[in-house]
Amino acid sequence: MKEGENNNVYLTLDDKKSDEVVLQHNLQALNNEKNAVIAEIARALVSIPAALVRMKWQYRREIYAFQVKEEIYGAALAEIIQRNPQLKEKILAHIEASYQHILARETATLRLSRKLSDGNCRTTSVNIVAPQESAAVPAANKT
Known part of the structure; x- marks a missing residue:
């Protein structure tokens, strides 16, 4: 049986592959979507406003x-x-805190999107959107 050179099988024995x-x-899907949007914009030939x-x-x-x-x-x-x-200061402080929380979540989402597009992060390892970058924690030595 002849094996294909590029058969793009999703399930393999090697997780890395x-x-x-x-x-x-x-x-490829992201690139196709981007190219479709660019083609649609180029076809429209309208101004940005x-x-x-x-x-x-x-x-x-x-x-x-x-x-x-x-x-x-x-x-x-x-x-x-x-x-x-x-109550003015309390209300304004709460609104500002909510805004900062939303901003942090949006920043974290963009950070993960960039990591995924750069290939620095595997899709299977993305579980939740973390508000802050987590540093690698060294394992504790057992005695």
Whole structure:
């Protein structure tokens, strides 16, 4: 039986080879998606502001819901602060803490995405999004 030179089998006996195949397919899928987006943008031949307006119009239902929610929350917070000025600092501190938490999660997600695209991280080892880079912890010596 003749064996193919490049048969791209997902399951192999060697985990490293299997991970390389999965990574290769993931990178190929990302490249194909990027090329499709670039081709679509090149075909459109529209200016960036026109493309942004088109995207805004395309996602208007989702954007409108977020704008309404933001206005309602803003009005409610303004009313609470007006009635209880002593809570202003507490409310603003909580909003800032929430923003920093979201920012840290987004940064961690981008860090993992870059590691995956650079090939520095295996997809099977990514379980959760860590807010901070974890350094390698040396194993404790047993006596």
